[in-house]
Amino acid sequence: MNATLLFLGAGVVVFVIGTTAHLVVRDLIRRIVALNVASGGVMLVLLALADRGAAGADGGAPDPVPQALVLTGIVVMAAITGLALALARRVEDTTDENEQGDG
Secondary structure (H helix, E strand, C coil): CCHHHHHHHHHHHHHHHHHHHHHHCCCHHHHHHHHHHHHHHHHHHHHHHCCCCCCCCCCCCCCHHHHHHHHHHHHHHHHHHHHHHHHHHHHHHHHHHHHHHHC
């Protein structure tokens, strides 16, 4: 078993765990974290697929395009996570105010 298959399998497992948690959990914050876990799994799969092996044209150097996509994905994921957490906080604050006014 080589490292590429190991990272590919680990990425799939992490993606499945994140997706399952997103479908099962009802709390907004935990769902956002579950989506982050799932996207981390996708990024791990992309990095595993970037490996060309020893028979590659560059003597086994990994493909730089998937690596650039993963780095861009990390930046986008951080920005969207911040936005999602801010929106979730606002939704929870609005929900708390509505519940207090009804009682």
